[in-house]
Amino acid sequence: MALFFMAIGAQLVRLALAGLTDSSISLSETVAQSYARPDIVDRNGRLLATDVVAYSLFADPARVLDRDEVIEKLAVVFPDLDRNALRRDLSDRDRRFVWVRRGLPPRTAQAVHDLGLPGLDFRRELRRAYPGGNLAGHVLGYVNIDNKGVSGIERYVDDIVGVEAVQSATRAERPPVRLSLDIGVQHAVEAELADAVKRYEAQGAAGIVLDVDTGEIVASASLPEVDPARPNMDSARADKISGSTFELGSVFKTLTVAMAIDQALATPETIVDVRKELKSGGFTIKDLHPLRRPLTVAEIFLHSSNVGAAMLALQAGPDRFQAFLRHMQLTDAIKTEAGNVSPPQLPPRWGETETITASYGHGIALAPLQFAAAASAVVNGGRKVTPTYIKRPFDSGVADIPLMSAATSQKMRDLMRRNVAEPAGTGKRADVPGYQVGGKTGTAEMPGVGGYREKAVISSFLAAFPMDKPRYLVFVMLFEPTANKETGGEVLASRNAAPTTARVISRIGPLLGILPTQAALSGNSGLAFDAASPAKYEAR
Structure with missing residues (x-):
């Protein structure tokens, strides 16, 4: 017996000194982290x-008794099972761990468990919900x-x-x-955009709600939507707010007019002769509904005159106009916490023709988020806004970097309010009683093979409210809306994007803690906004 135990001890010492062999290493396999x-x-x-707990199914090939049985029974639970790949994995008896399917819902995991197949087991993992x-x-x-x-x-x-x-x-x-998102506001925006897609038979839609003081993005929606639990890489579902760039059309005139006023090239009362069409580079620039008389700068904005906007940009000149866009943070790429924003698509050279087309939002393509950030400075007193998806603390300071004068911002607020409040304004259908909405329409033809497609447009409306002291900017876009009876047979933004914006604001205003003024609700909408009204007691 003593010799027997001595032999066993000697063998144990020999094995210990020899260490692990290659064959023993194959008995363990690292589980995915x-x-x-x-x-x-x-x-x-x-x-x-x-994070939620989910069950993940794995197999131990060395313990599987019948590969074909396992594959056939699992194929009933998982119709999309790759049988050949699983058979190849189970055939390797040196492996002790093979993933079969991860992140199973409880009902599916129970169905596999009830099969009672040797060599299969579950591992509890975290899954995002x-x-x-x-x-x-x-x-x-x-x-x-x-x-x-x-x-x-x-x-x-x-x-x-x-x-x-x-x-x-x-x-x-x-x-x-x-x-910084608000679930209630986000849901309201997505619901109204979905309704607009059906109402106007559009191919898609996008919308953003931005706090013009802090830069916080309260809502950001893009249709067709995506399911974060089941990502779809289809290009049609790309994020239209920050993942794509577009020629935005006449909403860009908001910046062109602001530039002319801020650089003392004109005032809202300055008269511009827009009776003649402009010709440049073989192109003819004309107004959709020409009034055939000189217009003031205010009327250029209210009637959305292409010729008027072009003449203001030409007065500044290509270099000065481009410098203004650079100053407004529109020529360089930006990024947010959600990732990089698609960089601006700028003309390869800035000449007379490029200056003219850019003045009314063509020939220059921007991500809607980047444009919304620049437009916020037009209504918030001229201060730079850095868009963010992260909620800022109440005591955090926002950099006060001026992009234009407060006086220019005030004049632009007046023009934007007039564009909605006055019957002659293109944005009159965006008015919401009690909220003093101001804004600008934009109808941009979409580029195609051989030029622009006349009937394929992006209809958009840029709005802010309440205009006495704007708190929120709303930018709504409809892609390829269809002319129908409700729009009077037109695809203009005044007929579809503007009323959509009105429905959005009427729905999100109370959610943001902004109450309509009693004066407007009683029918006297011409009275000034009451600074002491409950509308001032709003949630940040």
């Missing part, structure tokens, strides 16, 4: 994204199979906030990431 992520909530703490479904899908982005952020705010969480590498279903202990 996952990541625990903090929750994402809206500005009011309502949940937008969170979005309680709002498709709500704000473009902004949130998505994660990969290992719960790692790939795009949008989810990518921002990985890069800036931080995630925790885990080997099991262990939730992160980090505080939630609070966005």
